[in-house]
Amino acid sequence: xKKVILTGDRPTGPLHLGHYVGSLQKRVELQQSYETYILIAxxxxxxxxxxxxxxxxxxxxxxxxDYLAVGIDPKVATIVIQSxxxxxxxxxxxxxxxxxxxxxxxxxxxxxxxxQKGFGAHVxxxxxxxxxxQAADITAFGAHLVPVGEDQLPMIEQTRxxxxxxxxxxxxxxxxxxxxxxxxxxxxxxxxxNKMSKSLGNAIYLSDPPDIVARKVKGMYTDPKxxxxxxxxxxxxxxVFSYLDAFDHDTDVVSAMKQHYRAGGLGDVTxxxxxxxxxxGFLEPIRRRRSEFAKDPAEIMRILREGTMKGRTAAGxxxxxxxxxxxxxxxxx
Ligand code: TRP
Numbered sequence: 078x079k080k081v082i083l084t085g086d087r088p089t090g091p092l093h094l095g096h097y098v099g100s101l102q103k104r105v106e107l108q109q110s111y112e113t114y115i116l117i118a119x120x121x122x123x124x125x126x127x128x129x130x131x132x133x134x135x136x137x138x139x140x141x142x143d144y145l146a147v148g149i150d151p152k153v154a155t156i157v158i159q160s161x162x163x164x165x166x167x168x169x170x171x172x173x174x175x176x177x178x179x180x181x182x183x184x185x186x187x188x189x190x191x192x193q194k195g196f197g198a199h200v201x202x203x204x205x206x207x208x209x210x211q212a213a214d215i216t217a218f219g220a221h222l223v224p225v226g227e228d229q230l231p232m233i234e235q236t237r238x239x240x241x242x243x244x245x246x247x248x249x250x251x252x253x254x255x256x257x258x259x260x261x262x263x264x265x266x267x268x269x270x271n272k273m274s275k276s277l278g279n280a281i282y283l284s285d286p287p288d289i290v291a292r293k294v295k296g297m298y299t300d301p302k303x304x305x306x307x308x309x310x311x312x313x314x315x316x317v318f319s320y321l322d323a324f325d326h327d328t329d330v331v332s333a334m335k336q337h338y339r340a341g342g343l344g345d346v347t348x349x350x351x352x353x354x355x356x357x358g359f360l361e362p363i364r365r366r367r368s369e370f371a372k373d374p375a376e377i378m379r380i381l382r383e384g385t386m387k388g389r390t391a392a393g394x395x396x397x398x399x400x401x402x403x404x405x406x407x408x409x410x
Contacts (some may be wrong), residue, residue, distance in 0.1 A: 079110070079111055079112045080111050080112070080221040080222060081111060081112045081113075081114065081218055081219050081220045081221050081222070081252070082104070082107055082108075082111040082112070082113045082114065082220060082221070082222045082223070082224065083113075083114045083115075083116065083214065083215050083218045083220035083222075083223055083254075084100055084104060084114075084115055084116070084223060084224050084225060085115065085116030085117065085118040085121070085159070085211075085214055086115075086116075086117065086118060086140055087118050087119075087121050087122040088117050088118070088119055088122050088133055088136035088137050088139070088140045089122050089126060089132060089133065089136060089275060089276075090136055090139070090275040090282075091136070091139045091140070091143055091282045091283065091284050092140060092143040092144075092282070092283050093273055093275065093280035093281055093282045093283060094264055094273060094280070094281045094282075094283070094320070094323075094324075094356075095226070095263065095264040095266075095272060095273030095274070095280065096143075096283075097147060097283060098259065098261055098263070098264045098323050099225070099226035099227075099259060099263055099264070100224050100225055100226060100259070101143075101144075101147050101149075102147075102259070103224040103257060103259060104149060104154070104224055105147060105148040105149060107222075107224070108149065108150060108153050108154045109153055111221075111222065112155075113153065113154040113155065114154070114155045114157055114218045114220070114388060114391070115144060115149065115154055115155065115156050115157065116157050116158075116159050116214055116388075117137055117140055117141065117156065117157065117158050117159060117381075118159045118211075118214065119133050119134075119137060119158060119159050119160045120159045120160045120165070120166070120210065121159065121207050121210060121211065121214075122136075123203070124201060124203040124204040124207045124210075125190075125194060125201065125204050127201065127203075137158065137381070138374070138377055139284070141156060141377055141380070141381060142284075142367050142370055142371055142377065143283050143284065143367070144156060145366065145367070145370045145377075145380075146283060146284075146363045146364070146366045146367035146370065147283065147363055148366075151380045151383075151384065155384045155387050155388060156380060156381060156384040156385075157384050157385050157387075157388030158381055158384075158385045159214065161385045161389070162217065162385065162388050162389050162392050164217055164389065164392035164393055164395070164396045165210065165213045165214055165217050165392060166210075166213075167396060168213035168216065168217055168392075168395070168396060168399060169206075169209055169210040169212075169213040171399060171403065172209045172212055172213060172239050172243070173206060173209050175239060175242045175243060175246060176206075176209050176235075176238075176239060178205070180235070180238075181205050181206060181208060181209070182205070184208050184231050184232075184235060185231050186208075186228055186229065186231045186232060187204075187205065187207070187208060187231075189228075190204075191204075191205075193276070208231070208232050208235045208236075209235075209239070211232050211235075211236065212232075212235060212236035212239045212240075215233075215236050215254050216236065216239075216240060216251045216252065216254070216395060217391070217392035217395050217396070218388070218391050218392065218395070219251075219252045219391065219394075219395060220252065220254045221252055221254060221255065222254065222255055222256075222257050223236075223254050223255070223256050223257065224256075224257040224258075224259075225256055225257070225258065226258070226259075226263050226272075227258055227263055228263075228272065229256070230256055230258065233254060233255070233256040236254055237253050237254065239251075240252070240253045240254075241253065243399075243402075247399075247402040247403050248402035250395075250398040250399060250401075250402045251395070251399070261322070261323055262319070264319060264320070264323060265279075265314075265316045265319055266279025266280060266316070267279050267280070267281065267293050267294070267296065267297045267298065267316060268298050268316075269297070269298030269299075269314065269315070269316040270298070281293050281294075281356070283360065283363050283364075283367075284363075284364065284367055285360070286364070287357060287360075287361075290353065290356055290357065290360065291353050294317075294349050294352050294353050294356065295349055295353075297316055297317055297349065297352075298316055299315050299316075299317050299345045299348075300312075300315050303338075303345065306341075306342060306343070306344040307341045307342055308341055309339055309340060309341040310338040310339060310341070310343070310345075311339070312335045312338055312339060317345070317348050317349060317352055318331075318334075318335060318338075318348070320352055320355075320356070321334070321348075321351065321352055321355065324352075324355050324356060324359050325351070325352075325355045330351075334348060334351065
């Protein structure tokens with residue numbers, strides 16, 4: 078029996094290079110050797126988008142297209158729409174009773190996001206508890222491995238605690254997952270200040286057309302002290318070089334450029350020109366596959382419908398075990 082992988086994305090916008098480096102790449106790599114579920118987490122997206130359901134709806138297909146474009150193969154990987162698996166919501170309700178509000182308020186990712194969004198005391202209850210619903214996502218499919226970016230580690234940690242507490246209080250019927258964090262450092266945004274993120278407006282999307290990619294790269298933050306071409310420049314924390322590290326296969330060229338940049342004499346314009354070429358080489362086939370798939374919306378819906386059905390079956394099995402462990406199997410069938 079293959080081990081199970083589960084990951085997910087909130088459908089609040091198209092996926093970007095940070096998603097690729099942080100998680101998509103690993104999913105494509107592992108989809109053959111693991112049973113892979115990929116969740117389009119629309120319920121989680123609604124936890125801070127209650128007033129914009131149309132945004133969530135529109136992005137279901139966008140995210141699905143991004144998956145297919147980067148090489149997720151629907152014949153081996155299962156793409157699931159979260160809200161159409163009510164078993165996840167039911168699991169969430171049971172888990173909520175074994176998690177404290179204090180523990181949720183300590184979750185570092187939730188804390189950061191609450192600050193970023195300026196929620197304060199007016200945080201939607203659903204948002205505060207989304208780590209629990211994410212634990213339900215992960216355990217519903219019996220995931221052993223969760224390929225995620227570093228910022229998601231607190232979610233996996235909280236899931237493991239729920240699994241352990243569930244086992245202690247009821248029975249050990251849930252799989253304790255492990256995070257799989259990529260070795261490459263996480264990709265900064267084009268502002269060089271934060272991780273790449275849709276809400277911070279510093280992302281390059283997998284579906285961005287060439288002129289937008291070029292414009293974004295040209296406007297990228299670099300070393301602010303590198304004013305004249307001859308000035309020595311700093312490579313560390315310079316996002317242009319972080320992107321080259323992530324996407325340029327010619328490591329010799331990249332290290333030569335770094336050396337030259339440090340010594341002085343290599344202009345930002347030249348480095349950015351290289352980056353635009355490298356990104357085009359990466360994005361062009363993705364864009365092409367994306368527009369191929371986009372021509373057949375009925376086929377996308379078929380893939381989502383089938384995946385979601387398969388997902389429900391898996392989640393239903395877990396839920397039956399959970400209900401039995403909690404003595405809720407009243408009819409015993
Ligand atoms: N919280 C994740 C993010 O913001 C998305 C997500 C939802 C997820 N459910 C998941 C990730 C389950 C891994 C496993 O990116």
